[in-house]
Amino acid sequence: MILFQLLTALFLPWLLGVAWLRIGWPRTARGAGPLVLGYAYLLGTLATTFMMRLWDGIGLKQAFWPLAGLLLALTLLGFWVSRTKTRKDDGYVDNSAVHSWNSWQTGLFALLIALLAIRFVNLGLEILWRPLYPWDAWTTWAPRAQVWFALKELVPFVDSATWLHHPSRDIYTLPAWSYPETVSLIQLWISLALEQWDDSLINLPWLFCAAALGLAFYGQLRLWGLVPLASLLGTYLLLSLPLLNIHTALAGYADLWLAATYSLAGMAFLQWLRNGDPWQGGLALLLALACPFIKREGLIWMLTFLPPLLIACLPCRTRLLAGAGGVALLAIWYVSGGIRIGEFQLTPEVIQIPSLGHFEISLQGGWEPFQQNLLVLDNWHLLWYLAIPAMALSIPLMIARRQRLIGLTFIGSGLVVIFGTFFLTDNAAWAESYTSINRILLHWVPLLLFYVLVLLQACMLEPRRD
Incomplete structure (x- = not known):
C-alpha cells in the first residue's frame, strides 16, 4: 500500500500536467511527446504545491488522499477538455523520417539512451541509499516540511526575535525562515503519501525533476528543428554535467528546481520570440512567475x-x-x-x-x-x-x-x-x-x-x- 501511495504521489502531478499540456501541441509536432512530458512534471508539481497552499488557506488539514482526489478530478477534467479541443499543426510536422538513419546513427542513439538510463538508475540508488545530506536540506527545507508533516498544517516560520517575543505553539523559527515554501511542500507531499517521514524517499522528486528537464530540453531542440540524434547529443551533454548530477544525487537543495523552472521558461520564451506560439508564451509566463516561489534569487x-x-x-x-x-x-x-x-x-x-x-x-x-x-x-x-x-x-x-x-x-x-x-x-x-x-x-x-x-x-x- 505504501508503494502504491508513493507512486501515486510521484506520478499523479505528472499526469495532471500531461492532461492539460497535451491540449497545446499536436501529436505530429516535432518533439511533442518529450516536450509535453518534461513541462508536465514541472508544472504538475508546482500546481500540487499551489493546491496544498489553497487547502491550508481554507483551514483544512494536510491529508494525502483528499488532495490526491482533487488532483485526480482536475486530471480527468484536463483529459476531457483535450478530447474536445485539438490544436492544428501550425507547420510543426515531424519530418524526421526524411533523415535516413545509418546503422551507426541508430547505434549511437541507442547507446546514448542506454547511458542516460544507467545514469538515472545510479542517481536513483544514490538518493535511496543516502540519508538527507546537503546542508541547506537538513537546516532549512526539510525541517520545515517535517514540522508541517507532524502538525498536518502549514504553520508559519518567523525570525528568532519574533519567535522569542511571541511564544506560541503556532509559530516556529529557522535561520532561513523567509525562504519560499515550494521545495518544502514537495517534500511534504511525499511524506503525506508515505504517512511517515523518510529522509531518502522525500527526495525522489529531484530525480524526476532532472528527468523532466532532460525530456523538455530534448523536445524543445526537436521543435526548433534539430534532428533526433543531435537533440539527444545535446541532452546528453546537459544531463552528464557533474554539477547537475550532484544536485540530483545529493537531493534536497532548491537549485535544481530553480534551474529547471528558469531554463524551461527561457526555452519557451525563445520559441515564442521565434514563432509567436501562444502556448510557448504561456509556458514562459507561468514558469517565469514561478521562479520567485522556489528561491529568493528567482525574483532576479x-x-x-x-x-x-x-x-x-x-x-x-x-x-x-x-x-x-x-x-x-x-x-x-x-x-x-x-x-x-x-x-x-x-x-x-x-x-x-x-x-x-x-x-x-x-x-x-x-x-x-x-x-x-x-x-x-x-x-x-x-x-x-x-x-x-x-x-x-x-x-x-x-x-x-x-x-x-x-x-x-x-x-x-x-x-x-x-x-x-x-x-x-x-x-x-x-x-x-x-x-x-x-x-x-x-x-x-x-x-x-x-x-x-x-x-x-x-x-x-x-x-x-x-
Whole structure:
C-alpha cells in the first residue's frame, strides 16, 4: 500500500500536467511527446504545491488522499477538455523520417539512451541509499516540511526575535525562515503519501525533476528543428554535467528546481520570440512567475525576461526613447542618492529588498574563481570550452537577425545577473570560497546550452542556404 501511495504521489502531478499540456501541441509536432512530458512534471508539481497552499488557506488539514482526489478530478477534467479541443499543426510536422538513419546513427542513439538510463538508475540508488545530506536540506527545507508533516498544517516560520517575543505553539523559527515554501511542500507531499517521514524517499522528486528537464530540453531542440540524434547529443551533454548530477544525487537543495523552472521558461520564451506560439508564451509566463516561489534569487532571474521582452514588443523609435529615458532616470537616481522606502533601499551603495536580502555595492571580486571553476575543475566537464568559443564565433550570426539579437539580449541579461552578483556586491565572497558560484551558474546553464546548440545548428544550415 505504501508503494502504491508513493507512486501515486510521484506520478499523479505528472499526469495532471500531461492532461492539460497535451491540449497545446499536436501529436505530429516535432518533439511533442518529450516536450509535453518534461513541462508536465514541472508544472504538475508546482500546481500540487499551489493546491496544498489553497487547502491550508481554507483551514483544512494536510491529508494525502483528499488532495490526491482533487488532483485526480482536475486530471480527468484536463483529459476531457483535450478530447474536445485539438490544436492544428501550425507547420510543426515531424519530418524526421526524411533523415535516413545509418546503422551507426541508430547505434549511437541507442547507446546514448542506454547511458542516460544507467545514469538515472545510479542517481536513483544514490538518493535511496543516502540519508538527507546537503546542508541547506537538513537546516532549512526539510525541517520545515517535517514540522508541517507532524502538525498536518502549514504553520508559519518567523525570525528568532519574533519567535522569542511571541511564544506560541503556532509559530516556529529557522535561520532561513523567509525562504519560499515550494521545495518544502514537495517534500511534504511525499511524506503525506508515505504517512511517515523518510529522509531518502522525500527526495525522489529531484530525480524526476532532472528527468523532466532532460525530456523538455530534448523536445524543445526537436521543435526548433534539430534532428533526433543531435537533440539527444545535446541532452546528453546537459544531463552528464557533474554539477547537475550532484544536485540530483545529493537531493534536497532548491537549485535544481530553480534551474529547471528558469531554463524551461527561457526555452519557451525563445520559441515564442521565434514563432509567436501562444502556448510557448504561456509556458514562459507561468514558469517565469514561478521562479520567485522556489528561491529568493528567482525574483532576479525573473527580471531577466524584461529587457528582451521590451525589445521584442516595442517599435524601434519607442525602444530608443525608452533607452534614453532609462539612462536619464539612472542618472537622476545616482545623483539623488537612490531610493529609500521603509526597509526597501536601492542606492548606489546598498541594495536592500525585504524578500531578497541586504547587499553592499562595490566593485570587488576577481576572475580567478571563475577560471578555476569553469575551466579547470571538474564541475562542468568541457561545457565552457564549447560555449565560450561558440558564442564568440556566432556574434555576427546573432546580429544578422533581430530574433537572434533578442535572444542574445536574454542571455546577456543572465550574464549581467552573474556579474552583478559576484563582482558588484559582497556576495563576491561566495565565489572566492567556491561555495555558491556554481549553484548560481546552474540556474542559467541549461538555457545557455540550449541557445548554444541552436546557434550551432544555424551556423551549419545558413552556409548551405547561401
